[in-house]
Amino acid sequence: MGYIHDTAMSRFISPFECGYTAGTWTPTIGTNMVENVRTAADASFTILIPILLPSNDEILKGAYLKSIDVYYSIATAAADAVAGLAVDKITLGADGTACAGATVAVTQDTGHDTAAERIDIEDHTMTTTITTPVWIDDGEHFVGSLIVDAAATTVFSFIGARVNYTLRV
Numbered sequence: 001m002g003y004i005h006d007t008a009m010s011r012f013i014s015p016f017e018c019g020y021t022a023g024t025w026t027p028t029i030g031t032n033m034v035e036n037v038r039t040a041a042d043a044s045f046t047i048l049i050p051i052l053l054p055s056n057d058e059i060l061k062g063a064y065l066k067s068i069d070v071y072y073s074i075a076t077a078a079a080d081a082v083a084g085l086a087v088d089k090i091t092l093g094a095d096g097t098a099c100a101g102a103t104v105a106v107t108q109d110t111g112h113d114t115a116a117e118r119i120d121i122e123d124h125t126m127t128t129t130i131t132t133p134v135w136i137d138d139g140e141h142f143v144g145s146l147i148v149d150a151a152a153t154t155v156f157s158f159i160g161a162r163v164n165y166t167l168r169v
Contacts, residue, residue, distance in 0.1 A: 005168045009063075012054060013161045018019050019048035022153040023150075028157070035157045040076060042152040046112045051087075052140035056135070056169075064166035067129045068144055071159035079156065082118035083087050084108040085128040090141045104142070105131035133166075 016027065017038035022045040028037045038045065049070070056062030069084055087104040109127040112118050118126065128144070136142065150156055 003026045003169060004166040007166045009167045011165075012161045013049055013052065013071065013163065015160045017050060017052070018158070018161075019050075021046040023047070032154070033129045033159070035073070037152070038156045039157075040153045040155050043079075043151060044147065044149040047146045047148070047158055048131040049085075049144035049146065051137055051144060051163055052163055053142075053163060054167070054169075055140060057138045060135055061077050061132070061168050062138075063144060064133055064168065065130055065136055065163070066133045067127055067164045069162040069164070070126045070128065070144070070146060071145075071161065072126075073123045073157040073159065074119065075155040075157070076121070077151045077153040077155075078121055079119040079148055079154045080151050081115060081147075083115075084112065085126060086119070086145045086147075087128065087130065088143050088145070089134075090143065091138045092141060104134075107131060 006125055018043050024039040025036050028035050051065065053063035053065065065114060066086060083090060087106050089104050090101045093099045106128045112126040144161065148156060
């Protein structure tokens, strides 16, 4: 039997699959765009992006996580700060064993590798590359977190994320 080895797989993660730590968020549709828009307020918040890909207990099978593209827009006023996307690997514990997390080494694309490039009033596509891509084991889960410090009149719109990976089954 043959197998699938596709190096150009991707999965879009809707803004409504994500978690938000603070603020008032409004699901919005306009001009055929769907996004989650945060009401302007001088405060920090975090968007938690679940990396929902197939995993496998067998070595070199399942999803090989390579990069994550984050789509957002800043309007009215620049944000005070937008951190680069952090990616954490959570190792799931067996019965009686605690789950454990660890930060994954990543790099941001050249248009977002400095703080000043991430806060501008514009539409953003920030690509975060996993420094050492990884096959996702069935005992692991990955989560991206985007921390934003908004200015008083910053309107932040989150459009979603796209996870890029190789699929081998």
